[in-house]
Amino acid sequence: MGNFYQVAQKNGNWSFITPQDQPFYSLGVNGVHNQIVDQAHWLKTNLVQKYGGNREWFPEWAKEKLSQVEQFGFNTLGAWHEPYYWGNGKPKTVEIRMSRFAPKVNTDWGTGFPDVFDPKFHASVERACLDCFMSGRGEALLNDPGVIGYYTDNEIHWWGHGGKWGNNDPGNGANETSLVDDYLEQPASGYGKLAWIKTLRERHSSIERLNETWGSEYTDFEDLAHIAVYRADHPEALEADKLAFLREIAEVYYTTTSNALKRYDPSRLNLGDRMVGTSTPEVVFDVMKDYADVITLNFYSFDLPERWMSYIHERTGLPIMITEFSFCAGAEAGFLMNTNGARNVLVRSQSRRGETYRNFVEGAARMPFVVGTHWFAMYDYGNPQGLIGNYGLLDLADEPYEEFTQLVRQTNEDVLQIRNSLESS
Numbered sequence: 001m002g003n004f005y006q007v008a009q010k011n012g013n014w015s016f017i018t019p020q021d022q023p024f025y026s027l028g029v030n031g032v033h034n035q036i037v038d039q040a041h042w043l044k045t046n047l048v049q050k051y052g053g054n055r056e057w058f059p060e061w062a063k064e065k066l067s068q069v070e071q072f073g074f075n076t077l078g079a080w081h082e083p084y085y086w087g088n089g090k091p092k093t094v095e096i097r098m099s100r101f102a103p104k105v106n107t108d109w110g111t112g113f114p115d116v117f118d119p120k121f122h123a124s125v126e127r128a129c130l131d132c133f134m135s136g137r138g139e140a141l142l143n144d145p146g147v148i149g150y151y152t153d154n155e156i157h158w159w160g161h162g163g164k165w166g167n168n169d170p171g172n173g174a175n176e177t178s179l180v181d182d183y184l185e186q187p188a189s190g191y192g193k194l195a196w197i198k199t200l201r202e203r204h205s206s207i208e209r210l211n212e213t214w215g216s217e218y219t220d221f222e223d224l225a226h227i228a229v230y231r232a233d234h235p236e237a238l239e240a241d242k243l244a245f246l247r248e249i250a251e252v253y254y255t256t257t258s259n260a261l262k263r264y265d266p267s268r269l270n271l272g273d274r275m276v277g278t279s280t281p282e283v284v285f286d287v288m289k290d291y292a293d294v295i296t297l298n299f300y301s302f303d304l305p306e307r308w309m310s311y312i313h314e315r316t317g318l319p320i321m322i323t324e325f326s327f328c329a330g331a332e333a334g335f336l337m338n339t340n341g342a343r344n345v346l347v348r349s350q351s352r353r354g355e356t357y358r359n360f361v362e363g364a365a366r367m368p369f370v371v372g373t374h375w376f377a378m379y380d381y382g383n384p385q386g387l388i389g390n391y392g393l394l395d396l397a398d399e400p401y402e403e404f405t406q407l408v409r410q411t412n413e414d415v416l417q418i419r420n421s422l423e424s425s
Helices: 057-071 119-133 138-142 178-184 191-203 207-214 235-264 282-288 306-316 340-344 350-365 402-424
Strands: 006-010 013-017 026-030 092-095 104-106 147-151 295-298 320-324 370-376
Touching: 013 370, 013 402, 026 320, 026 402, 104 178, 119 138, 119 235, 178 191, 178 235, 191 235, 207 235, 235 282, 282 306, 295 306, 306 320, 350 370, 350 402
Parallel strands: 026 370, 092 147, 295 320, 320 370
Antiparallel strands: 006 013
């Protein structure tokens, strides 16, 4: 298969294929990174002192964390691990966050969605790739045989402003166009707004034809640039135009990000943009399938929407990886306040965390089109201005939750046996 990871289907079961031509089911941990930068005030131990108290402390910390990842039964460094690990040959996935420097059309959760028609989006993609591949430890990354592939972004908001994290089956034909409404909120000179007007001109030969189709009374296409909410007595016709524009947004996003990956590291897998649950409209998947190698989904729920996942797999022909999930023992672990995904998956104890982990991971592993699950995260979080919750395999004193991690290790061993039996059947 060459010197790089691939994805392939055998006997109806999907898996990654290692450079040694062996099937590989990815059990990963997100956030294997040092906590001093963003958690210094909330850590309950001095990491520098604990790992040597001199300039050599960081390599000792990194060695210990990698050892713990392996002890807990994981085989992959997930998103947001330390670049220190680049070049070590261990299986890993890397998030580039190509949209980070681009102007946004919505800003929910601080992530938002970029205006893909703005030249600054293209500049953002280039800058993010340069930061990843051409500075720091970029050369080590490019030469690392353990790199499975790259995520282009994390949880960009295909569902639009005010949307919710979808965990349940939305049914077939779910094509929410609220993201287009965010583009329509731009001023008349906005790049996205100009692209919308261009799309309308191309789909309707004249303003008279548009008025006839929509059931409206506009005088010129240019007038539409100054409007954010449109009159249409035939709303299904306006919705069809919005859906066509959403497809165009997806085409520009995936073309731009895919081309960037092909320029910088053409042999690695494109792992998509880590979508939020079931919130992504189907038309986006229809476009994505021609560019990405794997659909990556983040869930904070006790169960996976198996029917919907199967439907999306069949619609795209792509395997799926769960790239973020967690279960959190809030009060029992000392977290009366919980933020983000933790609020959806609170349980009473570490043993219950282990039980829910097993149910979730084993359920995913039995789906033949799933190629891995990545846990969030290595550490708990306690920043009152940021993320808070018992997300960790380790607490803020840098100590494992022994009961939980023992259950995780046993589950991971069992899951790999499940996958081996599927692949040999």
